[in-house]
Amino acid sequence: MTTKFGFTLMSIQEFETWIDARQLARTVLTIQEHHTYSPAYTQFNGSNHFALQQGMKNYHVNANGWSDIGQHFTTFPDGTIMTGRSLEKSPACIVGQNANAICIENLGNFDSGKDAMAPAHRDTIIRITAKLCKRFRLPVNTNSIVYHHWFDLSTGERNNGTKNNKTCPGTSFFGGNKVADCIANFLPLVTQAGAPAAPVNSANAVLKYVSVTASSLNIRTKPDASSPKATDRDAAALGAILRVYKETNGWYKISGSQEHWVLGKYTTDVKRATVKADTLNARSGPGTTFQKLGSYTKGQELFIVKEQDGWCKVNMDDRWVSKDYLVFA
Structure with missing residues (x-):
């Protein structure tokens, strides 16, 4: 190297x-x-x-x-x-x-x-x-x-x-x-070349998913603010989707194998969903009267940060999709 x-x-x-x-x-x-x-x-x-x-x-x-x-x-x-x-x-x-x-x-x-x-x-x-x-x-x-x-x-x-x-x-x-x-x-x-033909489940169960709301979120070696930062990885960036394996006193463990923790107040919960329609329109707001901004395809996975009147906001994208065409994990 x-x-x-x-x-x-x-x-x-x-x-x-x-x-x-x-x-x-x-x-x-x-x-x-x-x-x-x-x-x-x-x-x-x-x-x-x-x-x-x-x-x-x-x-x-x-x-x-x-x-x-x-x-x-x-x-x-x-x-x-x-x-x-x-x-x-x-x-x-x-x-x-x-x-x-x-x-x-x-x-x-x-x-x-x-x-x-x-x-x-x-x-x-x-x-x-x-x-x-x-x-x-x-x-x-x-x-x-x-x-x-x-x-x-x-x-x-x-x-x-x-x-x-x-x-x-x-x-x-x-x-x-x-x-x-x-x-x-x-x-x-x-x-x-060795890639999986089907989804591979982790040996460690994911408790939930969260999205980072801070511009940069430190990752620490213990669930407290005085513990050292992890030296073998970068801080998590704004909008990053993190996997949470354990929760302790407002701190989230984000690694299935190591003691890597983030403070939960700088994140927001999101839901993982899969598109079940052949084509799912994305709009600028929660309803069919809002401008179409693009679309997603069947099988595509999305992270949902907010639900309103049967519509779901895709994380950090300011795009909304109908909940009727999503399957939640």
């Missing part, structure tokens, strides 16, 4: 060990697949990983006005992986779809007739996706693994590539960028 500019470059083997050792407060439900488009393979010379990553960060911060580089990970043609923004923060990669997601930017332009994906790159893309699915107990399906192409650029509505979409992650990305291409060509490879 090599670290520079705050980024860490590692092999896929190193990544697989590294991610297992990471402690993450934020709940992850989705893995996003992207291609950088630019820089493409012609900009990669085999040794300029950090320069390219820093260039992307500069563009994201200075041109887009974002707080950091948009993606959590970048994969390179030689099969290496580089870290990006903190895993405790949502990515800035798909409008309206970034909550509870991890973003992978695969360096290159994988539209037809452009970059031919290198074998080492192909192997790493499959393995990083499989490892993230396994690490965060995500089933291998098109709700857990999504392509940028499937979402409207302006609203984030999922339309599976039918209107106002980028080609990302490329029209030749593992045989194509459509949902059917993903199901036929990419997901089987992810499953073969």
